[in-house]
Amino acid sequence: MTVITQDQPTYVVSPVTGVDRAALAAAVEVAEPGALLAALVHLTGDTTLVDEFKVKLDAHRAGWSGGYPEDVADEVRARARQLLGDSLVPRIEVPDDELFRRIAEVCVNDTVDAEFVPHLREQAGFEPARRVVPTTRRPRQDFTVAIIGSGMIGLNAAIKLGEAGFRYHVFEERDDLGGTWSRNTYPGAAVDTPSHFYSYSFELNPSWSKYYPTGPEYLEYLRGVARKYDLQRHISFSTKVLGCVWDERDQSWTLTVRGQDGAVRSHRANAVVTATGVLNTASIPEVPGAQTFRGEMMHTAQWRPEVDLTGKKVVVLGAGCTSVQVVASIVDRVEALHVVARQPHWVIPESAVYSDVPEGMTWALANIPYFHQWFRLKSYWWAADKNWAVARIDEEWYATHVSASPANDAVMQVCLDHLDRSFADRPDLKEKLTPDFPPFAKRIVKDPGFFEAVKRDHVTVHRASFREILPDGVVTTEGDFIEADVIIWATGFKLEYLSFLEVVGRDGLKLADAWADQDPRAYLGITIPGFPNFFVTAGPNAAPNHGGGHNITSEEHVHYVVECLQYLVENDLTAMEPTREATDDYNRRVDEALDKTVWQHGGSANGYYRNKNGRAWVTCPWRLVDYWTMLRAPVPEDHVFTPTLEGDLL
Incomplete structure (x- = not known):
């Protein structure tokens, strides 16, 4: 069973003293050598290890997924046995960008360009997502956010909105959190993305029993995160959101919900975050x-x-x-x-x-400072943008x-x-x-x-x-x-971009009409003209189908939501929505990029990647690092804003 026990985010690395030497020796024997070498640089402060082993690795042809040649791996283990002792105290914490890039190259046994460094720092768990919009002001106490769904994205949104000072409430149709992983309980249900990066970057879990988590274990991970952040008290379970209507006069959304008792009630929210996913109905x-x-x-x-x-x-x-x-x-x-x-x-x-994580590897993840972050980085590196070219057509x-x-x-x-x-x-x-x-x-x-x-x-x-x-x-x-x-x-599942939810935006515009004929379009895959303060996560053309994982883009989407709402706070604004011009231009670029891929021109392949008209409507065409960069903060000129009336300020 996976349990989240640490009281602090996992990017806060504590020294380990009183090391169990037998456990350390067993860990060194099975620890992934690239991550072990990177951790040695932190622990010893000896940056010459980077250059020394770069030469050794360059003498060999790199293996699939950055595997180390056996003789180089053996030498890393020998050096670890020589250098590691009773205390594991890092002499280098998070290094500067250039040293980070150089360590990353020997860790993954591949070339790592500088553009990836900020993205990898965050996604590998070395640091939290960097805020871009200034945070000089706190949100008004009466500004509330409604989150629809308590799966991976809904819980993430709750945590990050809460940390940013926004009041929020989560509405969950089912009687349990976890989304997909509370719904899919069939024999063999499992995640087809590696455990050690299919998790929140701010909640790394060293205790996965397998390199690819089973459904029950992943659900327990999400429950552990929810317990740690005390999220249950913010969630209304067995409560289905039936619809959302924008009130122009009040500059807020009215949500109609049906509770466990069958009664239908209304809730007001200044912003709505949909975290329902797209694969819900069998x-x-x-x-x-x-x-x-x-x-x-x-x-x-x-x-x-x-x-x-x-x-x-x-x-x-x-x-x-x-x-x-x-x-x-x-x-x-x-x-x-x-x-x-x-x-x-x-x-x-x-x-x-179907491989179990060896006991020594689990010990290394939990006890060798920075080993976990580097192992996550390596797992992610070879399963993400390294595959971007694979889907492109020559x-x-x-x-x-x-x-x-x-x-x-x-x-x-x-x-x-x-x-x-x-x-x-x-x-x-x-x-x-x-x-x-x-x-x-x-x-x-x-x-x-x-x-x-x-x-x-x-x-x-x-x-x-x-x-x-x-x-x-x-x-x-x-x-x-x-x-x-x-x-x-x-x-x-039937692919549904909110078709099960009645959403009425500005001037009575219905989302069902805006997204008619199975052709949903959104700015950055998240926001829609005519629907102020309405944020769609896992929206159209937002899925990383070349690699990575749903968790990566979900964190990016949540970060963007928080940045947008903070922009409103900082600038005395009540609402924002993308312009039609910016949305059309973004989607034109999406279509142009997709037109060069197998998602759009995949021969006889059938499935949910393309809509009934043959358009690729699921896939994000960009590299993960590119999409991450787009979502750092809102671009003001691409939006229409509503100012806060002076009498509304607190």
Whole structure:
């Protein structure tokens, strides 16, 4: 179980004295060498280590994900055994930008340009997000913010708004916090992003049991954060927000909510932050005959643990991230398992997906100052903007290849090699599970044991969908009948950009009309003309689909919200919204950038990345460092502001 226990943010590093030498020795043997070397620089103050090991690393060809050559890793460990003793007291705290960049290069075993340094300082947990708008004034006591949702973003917004002095309240439709991770409880539910950076940069957790966290463990992490910051008292659970209406005269929003008792009430807020995500409502295909099925049917997001799968004939529809986790987890319990999928995903091998974190590594993360921050930085570096080029199209290359570019092809070859090795004696499965579109056009799947599972004698893969459901099974679009006791819909979610919420802005403008025909547009993916002080997190074209994680952009969005509201406070303003011109210009640039990517031109790939008109409406086209830079503070000339009347000042 993951528990957040520290009383201070994790970027405040305390010296460690009275070190358990046996525990330290065990930690050195398994600690990631790049992060260990970086920590040695902090602990010894010896910056010559950077240059010394840079030469050694440059003599070798860098491995995938910045892995150290074995002889260099051994030398780092030997040096650690020599230099570390009974006290671990940093002689260098957070270094200046240039030294930080140089240490980062040897840590990740790659070139790190100066533009990344401020972003990495924050996201690796070395320091809090730097405030940009001046903070000379406190918010008025009657200025309140409504947060809709208590998942990863909602909790983040609550913490950061509270730290900035804003009064806030959170409305949560469910009876528990955690968003996705309280909703998805199916067998094998897990995060497909590394544990040590899929967390808040200001709340690093050294106690992850696996390198990729399970759903229950991640939910416990969020609960621990909520307990530490005493957030529950600010959350109304089992309370659904039905709508938001802007009151021009009062310069505030009126929220209509239905509470646990069924009563409908109104709440006033000067600003609204939506933290509902976009994948909320289970997508269940309408298949003829579904009502006649005599067995059990359930969507992965509506899992019923009382349904015993032991010895049952089970059919799973879908081949995405959820499906592969379910299949790998239930294969040993069922009598027969059929995986039905009209289009496979590219599946990449990643042993760390199911690997436990060694005890020594956990000790190092918790006890060696700055080791955790550098390990987070390295994990993030190789899973984020290093992949940005992979989704971009080289038109000459793409004209004659399935892959979109040499960089895209490098990923495809890794996936093809995984197919070749996994199905050397099963060409039938290899054919069924090989996509015909470039990697990243749909979400890449990290293999939790799915390829091994589908080779089992009692497992069958069908390249098809459902044509009809009968009382005792299903008929596929290929005409095959499959007997079934249980049908599992691993079919994902309906992508909803607030379509479930009635939002009425200035002059009666409805968000549903502004975002009609599945074409939502927002300035920076966050704010919309005509909707003052209305901030959409995880908005259109804001997802980092090339890498990183939802946690990264969520922190960026929350930072931007706080900066915007502080700008109002500092300048005696009550409301702000982007201009139509700025919004249109931003989205023109988004479309131009996306037009060069596999998200927009992904061959035969189908899925939620593109709307019904074929437009890429989910993905942010920028590098994470670029988007982070855009969201440091509001650009005044891109906005319309409403001044505070003198009589309203306190």
